[in-house]
Amino acid sequence: MQVKKFFVSKDINSQKQFRRITIQATEILEKFWWSNPKAYISKSPLKNFFIPAHGEHLSAILNDVGKNIISAGINPSNPKAIGHMHCLPTTSSIVTELLIGATNQSLDSWDESPGATYVEQSIVQALCKLIGLPAKSSGIVDSGGTMSNQTAVLIARDWYVNQELGVDIKKRGIPAKALKKLKVFCSTEAHFSIEKSVAICGLGTDAVVKVPVDKSLTIDENKLEQMIYREKKKGNLPFLIVATAGTTNAGNIPNLSKIAEIAHKNKAWFHVDAAYGGALVFSKNYKPLLKGIEKADSITLDPHKLLYQSVSCGLFLLRDQRHFEHLSFHSEYLNPKDDKTKGVINLVDRSMQTTRRFDALKLYVSLRNLGKDGYNALITSTIQTAQQFAELLKADPNFELATQPQTNIILLRFIKDGLNADQLNNINDKLQQQLYNSGKIIFSRTKIKNKVFLKATCMNPLTTLKDFREILKLTSQEATKLVSST
Ligand SMILES: Cc1ncc(COP(=O)(O)O)c(C=O)c1O
Secondary structure (H helix, E strand, C coil): CEEECCEEECCCCCHHHHHHHHHHHHHHHHHHHCCCCECCCCCCCCCCCCCCCCCCCHHHHHHHHHHHHHHHCECCCCCCECCCCCCCCCHHHHHHHHHHHHHCCCCCCCCCCHHHHHHHHHHHHHHHHHHCCCCCCEEEEECCHHHHHHHHHHHHHHHHHHHHHCCCHHHHCCCCCCCCCEEEEEECCCCHHHHHHHHHCCCCHHHEEEECECCCCCECHHHHHHHHHHHHHCCCEEEEEEEECCCCCCCCCCCHHHHHHHHHHCCCEEEEECCCHHHHHHCCCCHHHHCCHHHCCEEEECCCCCCCCCCCCEEEEECCHHHHHHHCCCCCCCCCHHHHHCCCCCHHHHCCCCCCCCCHHHHHHHHHHHHHHHHHHHHHHHHHHHHHHHHHHHCCCCEEECCCCCCCEEEEEECCCCCCHHHHHHHHHHHHHHHHHHCCCECEEEEECCEEEEEEECCCCCCCHHHHHHHHHHHHHHHHHHHHCC
16 A cells, blocks of 8 residues: 555556546546447345455456446436436536545534535525525525435424424423424425434424325415414424425425415424425426415525435424524534634534535536526426327327426336226336336336326436337336236
């Protein structure tokens, strides 16, 4: 092993060698970009891994990684990769990842990352402004939607119990008078991380009241009001209402203004989980779907979904940044109390994490590189193309949609007269698996009201209408084969 200048490596110890190795990594990427949505893979790409005693040459390892590991993955740049919410990252995000990894800033405290602290805060402020949050708002970049939802549940719980029951949970724990009474309301289509967060916050999953959805597969606001009323009558305490703006299954968005009104009328915290749909603030055509998001007390927005960032890049936004106090702890070595009076920004005061990547940098570079018009084009065009795909499916008697899509997620299933519900579920299950295993099309799979649906997350800007026609043809052919073998 050698340590020379800035290189800690077995064999890379000059700028020339470093450049050469980064070119090799780029060449591996280029091959990957041209590959299928997914390679056929039936077993682990690693055979009996053992840690080598003396280290191997980096170039040889990278060749092996390219040939055997990367090639065994899902390729988000292939037009037929339309499974989950993982995007083809912007080019700026990809190249900035190298800088983030190599410069290794950690966003805990100002003295560890002075420039990075200001950059993160600047882009957070810019996004708060774009959404329409007030000047007192702020936020934090985190690892994704799960972390942001966890942060929201914790802050909402502590804020409510402090305000309504006069107890500081951070110091004294959850008081007996609140236990088993605190209730969170979200739809049956909310992301599971809400329920998980409630459990982690010590309230138990029984504290989650799941409100039915309407035909758009978003929360039924009338039922929400009725269920809040019912819980209050039982003496329970509705402290948090969650609206999912861009549901994980269908991508649809409820009436956020109405839900804000219900939450605030009931003195509850209003959290908008806009992990997926929050990016629509950049789309001139579709931003109106988010009307009311500016009334949120907190927002989850995942740039690693529809803002096309490499994993991971999440955002948690807070209407009133003073509420970060519920997360704030001090230590002399990192963020001493008197730093606050001196005006020093230590972002660890706002985060569940301590060491934290400078993921804000890739978003900053992407926002500058694409601009508002670039993001508008990306988001608007993927939604429009997805909706054309939905129209093709609607015109085909062998397919049905779970709901009318508002964004770029389409839930489709193969149907055929004469087949019962179980047979159709079975066929759609196998259809997704077979297309996946063959590497022809990557759909994900979900269930809506006991029916199996194929989920097409059509956020890939390289997927054209022509691709969607092919996707439909291939899916039909595969389904027909499955019917004949039933
Ligand atoms: C609405 C919603 N919220 C939260 C999450 C969790 O996000 P992450 O996977 O980034 O933790 C997802 C993920 O799909 C989601 O769709």
